[in-house]
Amino acid sequence: MPCPRTVISLLVLTALLRLPAVAAADPVPPADVLAALIRQNDTQVSVWLDGLPPRAASPREASRLTKLVAAAHAQTASRHYRDSGVRALLDRLVATLATRQNADGSFDAEVAAGNPQSPPDSGFALRHLALALALLRADADPAAAPARAGLERLLDRGAFILRTGGVHTPNHRWVICGALAQIEALAPAPANVARIDDWLGEGIDQDRDGQFSERSTIYSSVTDEALLDLAVALRRPALLEPLRRNLEFTLLNADPDGELEHVSSRRQDQLGREPRRLTAYYVPLRYLALLDRNPRFAAAVARLERADLERLTDHVAEWMLWPELRRPLPAPAALPDDFVRHFPDSGLVRVRRGAVSATIFGGGDYAAHRDFSSGLSTNPTFFRFRKGGAVLDSVRIAPSFFNLGYFRSERLDVSPDGHAWLLAQTQRAAYYQPLPAEARRPGGDYPLTDDGRFYSKMDFPRRPRDEKSLTTRVAVRERPGAPGEFELEISSDGTAGIGIVVELCFRSGGSLTGAAPRAGEPDTFILSSGIARYAVGGDTIEVGPGVASAGGRIGNLAGEAYSWRGGLLRAEGVRLYLTGVTPFRHVIQVR
Numbered sequence: 369m370p371c372p373r374t375v376i377s378l379l380v381l382t383a384l385l386r387l388p389a390v391a392a393a394d395p396v397p398p399a400d401v402l403a404a405l406i407r408q409n410d411t412q413v414s415v416w417l418d419g420l421p422p423r424a425a426s427p428r429e430a431s432r433l434t435k436l437v438a439a440a441h442a443q444t445a446s447r448h449y450r451d452s453g454v455r456a457l458l459d460r461l462v463a464t465l466a467t468r469q470n471a472d473g474s475f476d477a478e479v480a481a482g483n484p485q486s487p488p489d490s491g492f493a494l495r496h497l498a499l500a501l502a503l504l505r506a507d508a509d510p511a512a513a514p515a516r517a518g519l520e521r522l523l524d525r526g527a528f529i530l531r532t533g534g535v536h537t538p539n540h541r542w543v544i545c546g547a548l549a550q551i552e553a554l555a556p557a558p559a560n561v562a563r564i565d566d567w568l569g570e571g572i573d574q575d576r577d578g579q580f581s582e583r584s585t586i587y588s589s590v591t592d593e594a595l596l597d598l599a600v601a602l603r604r605p606a607l608l609e610p611l612r613r614n615l616e617f618t619l620l621n622a623d624p625d626g627e628l629e630h631v632s633s634r635r636q637d638q639l640g641r642e643p644r645r646l647t648a649y650y651v652p653l654r655y656l657a658l659l660d661r662n663p664r665f666a667a668a669v670a671r672l673e674r675a676d677l678e679r680l681t682d683h684v685a686e687w688m689l690w691p692e693l694r695r696p697l698p699a700p701a702a703l704p705d706d707f708v709r710h711f712p713d714s715g716l717v718r719v720r721r722g723a724v725s726a727t728i729f730g731g732g733d734y735a736a737h738r739d740f741s742s743g744l745s746t747n748p749t750f751f752r753f754r755k756g757g758a759v760l761d762s763v764r765i766a767p768s769f770f771n772l773g774y775f776r777s778e779r780l781d782v783s784p785d786g787h788a789w790l791l792a793q794t795q796r797a798a799y800y801q802p803l804p805a806e807a808r809r810p811g812g813d814y815p816l817t818d819d820g821r822f823y824s825k826m827d828f829p830r831r832p833r834d835e836k837s838l839t840t841r842v843a844v845r846e847r848p849g850a851p852g853e854f855e856l857e858i859s860s861d862g863t864a865g866i867g868i869v870v871e872l873c874f875r876s877g878g879s880l881t882g883a884a885p886r887a888g889e890p891d892t893f894i895l896s897s898g899i900a901r902y903a904v905g906g907d908t909i910e911v912g913p914g915v916a917s918a919g920g921r922i923g924n925l926a927g928e929a930y931s932w933r934g935g936l937l938r939a940e941g942v943r944l945y946l947t948g949v950t951p952f953r954h955v956i957q958v959r
Contacts, residue, residue: 395670395697396677402694403445404677405684410447412681413440417453424461427468427475431493431500432682434461438500438515439685442507450509462518465497473525474533487533488540491547494526495597498550499685505554506689520555527551531563537743538580539587539594541567546594549601564598572610577711578617583745584635585628588614589648596652600690611652612660619668620709620718622646623725623754626676631729631749632714638747640761641940647672647679651686654693663701670700708846715780717789717844721852723907727752728844730780730791738820740930748774748937750791751844751856753958756907759875760958762939766925767860767950768867769838770797770821773927774937783843791842794862797821801832821929838862838950853959860952867920870946870956872911873939878904880942883914886922891942899957900944910959911944920947 416433423429437458440448448454469475474490477483501519504512530548535541545564552560572595573581580591592611599607621629626646630637637644646653650672657665672680687693709718715731728751733744740746749762765775777791797820807830814827843857860868874880876891882900883893893900895914902909922945926937948954 394674395666395700396673398694398696401673401677402684402687405681405687406440406443406445408678408681409436409440409684413437413448413454413457417457420461426478427465428478428489428493428496430461430465430468431496434458434465434519435496435500435503435685436682437461438503439688441512442503442509443684443688450507450511452511455512455515458512458515459518462515462522465493465522466518469522469525472529472533473527474529475526485529485533487529488535488537488543490526490529490533491540491543494523494530495543495547495550497522497526498547498554499689501554502550502689503685523551523554527555527557527560531559537587538573538582539584539590541570542572542591542594542598546597549597553601561602564602568598572607574610574613575713577713577716578613579632579711579714580614582634582743583714584633584637585630585644585648586633586637587635588618589644592649592652596655600655600692608656608659612656615649615653615656615665617711618646618649619664620704620707620720622668624705624723624756626672629716629718629727629752631727631747631752632716632731632745633747634733634743634745636742638745639937645676645679647676650680651683651693654697655690657697658692658695661698663698664703666697667700667703669697671703706851710782712780715777717780719846719852723756724852725754726852726854728780728789728791730777730789732776734776735778735793740933740935746776748776750775750777750842751854751958753854753909755852755909757904758878758902758907758909759904760872760902760909760911761875761941762871762873763856763956763958764871764873764925764939765840765842765858765860766869766871766927767795767838767840768869768921768923769795769863770836771924771928772797772821773930774925775840775842777842787848788843788845788857791844792839794837794839796835796837798833798835800826800828801834803827803831836863838866840868847957847959850959853957856956856958858952858954858956860950862950864950865919866950867917868948868950868952869920869922869925870948870954871925871939872944872946874902874909874942874944876941878902878942880944882912883944886945893942893944895944895946902942911956913957915946915948915954917948919949920945922947 440446441454470485474485475493477486477489497519504516530544545567548560548564580588595607595611627643630640653665654669657669705720707720717728719726734746748764751763753760772795775793778793781790814825816823816825817828819828839862840860845855847853880902883895886892886894896916897914899910899912924931
């Protein structure tokens with residue numbers, strides 16, 4: 369990969385104190401973007417000169433810092449260019465990493481992760497170190513020779529674990545391949561490419577929607593970055609195609625402020641406690657905006673560079689090393705903001721009406737696997753709604769039926785008239801009759817078997833069952849003649865007298881009116897009738913009418929199978945409850 373030194377005028381850098389506040393679709397000149405990234409990186413490097421942050425104890429984080437310190441040392445426009453103090457910091461980081469590298473070339477993951485001698489965590493770290501070495505080689509400062517030699521040793525030893533080590537999640541394959549591609553650009557070896565081809569031979573795990581198999585806003589961006597590394601470093605443009613498809617999917621799942629829809633994820637971001645943003649996809653977006661002259665990607669990049677430039681500092685190294693990124697963007701086109709899009713493989717629907725966005729979800733994994741585990745999509749949220757700064761983060765339903773927990777749709781269908789999205793789940797439980805005579809054991813010692821709710825030495829499969837069932841359905845419609853307003857028609861039938869709780873949770877930061885506070889629970893309200901309004905600044909979401917019944921008990925909504933494991937599924941924010949009893953029918957307006 370070519371690594372030419374980038375020279376930016378100091379006059380440009382001095383003049384760029386703040387990017388002008390203009391329309392988000394108006395691209396920032398590339399020289400101004402790079403100058404701003406250099407300035408921002410200089411600021412954080414100055415802080416590190418006074419002391420590294422505690423997170424630098426992690427080899428992966430120390431490697432990231434090494435890359436950014438190398439960028440400041442090697443960039444002629446940086447106020448730290450070839451500075452002896454920065455060089456000393458760089459030497460110290462490289463020396464510390466050498467002491468943390470295991471004999472097989474690997475690094476351990478962070479203590480909290482508990483992954484010793486981790487090939488994939490080593491891949492994340494070694495990618496940073498490869499970029500750091502490329503920056504220092506391009507600058508060729510004789511005084512930085514010890515740092516270059518130290519990085520070469522780290523990468524030479526690390527390449528072994530990347531060529532021989534294993535993985536335990538889908539994206540790890542591509543992390544390792546991307547890191548090997550960066551090493552291959554610096555120190556070619558047939559074994560690097562052979563290992564990459566081994567992993568690529570499994571095929572890229574992408575569905576028809578453009579989602580990778582983990583469906584994660586975190587790990588899709590990781591995979592995109594790795595695919596770009598492979599395509600550029602190994603000159604394999606075919607690997608850009610899955611990247612394009614994922615970026616198109618991602619743009620349709622981005623809210624106006626760049627926050628990404630997470631509800632379908634199979635990983636830790638599925639509950640949305642730390643929302644991810646479009647900034648995580650910045651370098652692939654810019655690269656393909658330029659390569660393909662893609663006006664939608666160009667518009668997304670222009671918005672990021674206007675609104676979120678401070679979040680992009682970590683990519684100053686790619687800007688310095690890849691001349692492909694430093695060209696002016698093509699003319700942007702308007703990003704799609706008025707559409708309805710169904711992603712069938714994900715069980716996901718996205719609706720955008722300007723500042724309003726809505727998500728309908730029925731593609732969880734619980735129906736197929738009946739389990740709660742890392743790697744499964746089990747978020748019970750079936751509807752999300754946003755109007756400007758006001759966010760309804762989740763709508764969930766919890767029947768009090770044998771403590772089975774939240775409604776999780778078994779599918780997402782389209783109504784025959786095409787105007788509604790249909791969700792449904794049937795929950796089943798049983799009372800058991802005595803065992804048949806031929807299955808009885810005098811000692812009373814029977815197999816430990818699963819009832820579907822719990823295990824017991826009851827030999828459940830051989831007992832006659834008195835089954836109870838409850839079917840819950842939801843029809844979500846955009847109100848006719850009112851784009852951006854929705855109806856949630858909820859019904860629950862089967863066993864009578866079952867309490868139903870509908871939980872709506874708004875993101876903290878606003879004020880809720882029209883509902884009664886629930887005694888003893890802050891930020892918790894009951895809507896027994898009428899309309900509730902949640903306001904954030906000038907943006908207001910209205911929901912209702914309310915309904916309440918003493919039979920709808922607000923207790924362990926997650927269910928015994930979840931709470932037994934100590935799982936935390938409580939919606940965080942301002943919670944609003946509606947309650948009823950089966951047979952239950954109610955229509956909630958959301959606008």
